[in-house]
Amino acid sequence: MNEVFCSQMLSLKFVVEFGGSHVFELMARFCHSNGTIEITPSNVVLLNCAAHYMEIGSNGPEKPNLVDQTEKFLEGISYWTWSELLRALKQCQNLLPATISSFLLEKVLDCLVGRLTLPTLASPFTCSSNNSQFSCDTSSTCSTRNNWSQTTWWFEDLLVLNANSFDKVIRMMISQKLDHATIFRFIVFRLRSIYRSVRLAEECKITEVSINLLSLLDRSSLSCKGLFDILLAARLKALNKFYKLKLEHLIGSMLDQSTLDHLLVPSPHRNHHVYDVNLVLRLAKTFLLEGSKISRNQLGKVASLMDSYLIEVAPDFFLKPSKFAALVMVLPDSARESCDRLYQAIDMYLQVHVQLSEEEKVRLWSVVNRDKLSAEALEHLARHSNLPSRKTLQSLITQQSKINISIHDHFSYLKDSSQSTFHMDAKEEQEDVEQILIYARRRGHSKKIDNLETESQGMQKRDGRMGKSLCNGAFREENCDETKFAWPWKG
Numbered sequence: 001m002n003e004v005f006c007s008q009m010l011s012l013k014f015v016v017e018f019g020g021s022h023v024f025e026l027m028a029r030f031c032h033s034n035g036t037i038e039i040t041p042s043n044v045v046l047l048n049c050a051a052h053y054m055e056i057g058s059n060g061p062e063k064p065n066l067v068d069q070t071e072k073f074l075e076g077i078s079y080w081t082w083s084e085l086l087r088a089l090k091q092c093q094n095l096l097p098a099t100i101s102s103f104l105l106e107k108v109l110d111c112l113v114g115r116l117t118l119p120t121l122a123s124p125f126t127c128s129s130n131n132s133q134f135s136c137d138t139s140s141t142c143s144t145r146n147n148w149s150q151t152t153w154w155f156e157d158l159l160v161l162n163a164n165s166f167d168k169v170i171r172m173m174i175s176q177k178l179d180h181a182t183i184f185r186f187i188v189f190r191l192r193s194i195y196r197s198v199r200l201a202e203e204c205k206i207t208e209v210s211i212n213l214l215s216l217l218d219r220s221s222l223s224c225k226g227l228f229d230i231l232l233a234a235r236l237k238a239l240n241k242f243y244k245l246k247l248e249h250l251i252g253s254m255l256d257q258s259t260l261d262h263l264l265v266p267s268p269h270r271n272h273h274v275y276d277v278n279l280v281l282r283l284a285k286t287f288l289l290e291g292s293k294i295s296r297n298q299l300g301k302v303a304s305l306m307d308s309y310l311i312e313v314a315p316d317f318f319l320k321p322s323k324f325a326a327l328v329m330v331l332p333d334s335a336r337e338s339c340d341r342l343y344q345a346i347d348m349y350l351q352v353h354v355q356l357s358e359e360e361k362v363r364l365w366s367v368v369n370r371d372k373l374s375a376e377a378l379e380h381l382a383r384h385s386n387l388p389s390r391k392t393l394q395s396l397i398t399q400q401s402k403i404n405i406s407i408h409d410h411f412s413y414l415k416d417s418s419q420s421t422f423h424m425d426a427k428e429e430q431e432d433v434e435q436i437l438i439y440a441r442r443r444g445h446s447k448k449i450d451n452l453e454t455e456s457q458g459m460q461k462r463d464g465r466m467g468k469s470l471c472n473g474a475f476r477e478e479n480c481d482e483t484k485f486a487w488p489w490k491g
Helices: 002-019 023-030 044-053 066-074 082-094 098-116 140-144 163-175 180-196 198-215 224-235 242-253 275-286 294-312 321-329 340-352 358-365 375-383 392-399 408-415 426-442 446-473
Strands: none
Touching: 023 044, 023 082, 023 198, 044 082, 044 098, 082 098, 082 163, 082 426, 098 163, 163 180, 163 198, 180 198, 198 224, 198 242, 224 242, 242 275, 275 321, 294 321, 294 340, 321 340, 321 358, 340 358, 375 408
């Protein structure tokens, strides 16, 4: 008898540690009243967990069975108010050990999600309740909150979810057919909000869970703005590189839906240039890995977006020639119907970076397809002093220099990274490409990757023709006076 008593006292001590003095008071009341106690939504979770841990179950007909009493009470959970459910949720998350409270958490979350899926439910707040921090004092206050949105009124309430509960509730929402666009908005809202009060470790865990959950949602329900918001949040945290790459892969596959504002992500502190061009390069390369899934219209949108980005970053004095060249060459020539804006970006870059060598200049200009330039651009091209001399062009063509560093020939140019000033950051670029390819192969892109080098051969032939064209007709004099160009096609 004494051994049983001592065992229960030790159990009670542990229960008090995770449940506090309120649990001790409840259990003392239960024991001193011969197993009778009022069970309510506010104490049923505490009583159930304490009963399980202290083994106050069916050990005989003469003993009170608190486990059965609490579980019978939980059968009516569907009649609880929204505030009572939220309070029970908090208690489940705070209780230890998790193995005892997990089935309670499942019941509470299932009921919460069930309320959200009701088609006519706006906001199930009970204004008459005075015991909950989620209660409303007046009908007008309730009306204001209900009018916030019929689909998003619950966002703030579920900020109490920890990473484990957050993962469970999103999966329940998906299984119960809640609108995927609403779920995505909640995920973004959650990530925007966690950084105000959550510890760093919990922030990282929630962010990683969120990135994993995105793959379960319909692609049409995702917005690029929301994805970039998640990306910006993830950049600030010490996440596993795999999760960052997974998110970038998702954004890259939707790059045609992005805007210039989305791409203007500030550069990491260790870099001097204004915007994170490495990120944009990775996104563009990931987009190209979609291969046959890319329509002509999508490719054209990405080309227009990249041209806008090039014009935006070209005046950055600290942007290295190797990085700008990589941006210029990342897309195939077939992506653009016109090269006027690409030409404009290169001209702007050369006006700012006057220190570039002849070889560096020709590598940039050789990307421009002369056949896709307007009459105005061709006229300017013929008179432009920033262009390299005919002698330089002829020498480079004779040596058959590799002049395209797009995704289609990244694999070959990285091997020769030490042979050109354009390869100053080859090691960093190679790491990016390798990480993209590792993830891409996991996603079933192996054949597309194997075909990239084959496709690059045709592009190199195109570049050779461009160089000859520049030599034969692009220059009227080797040294012309610099002429300002009004860019009549701009905008």
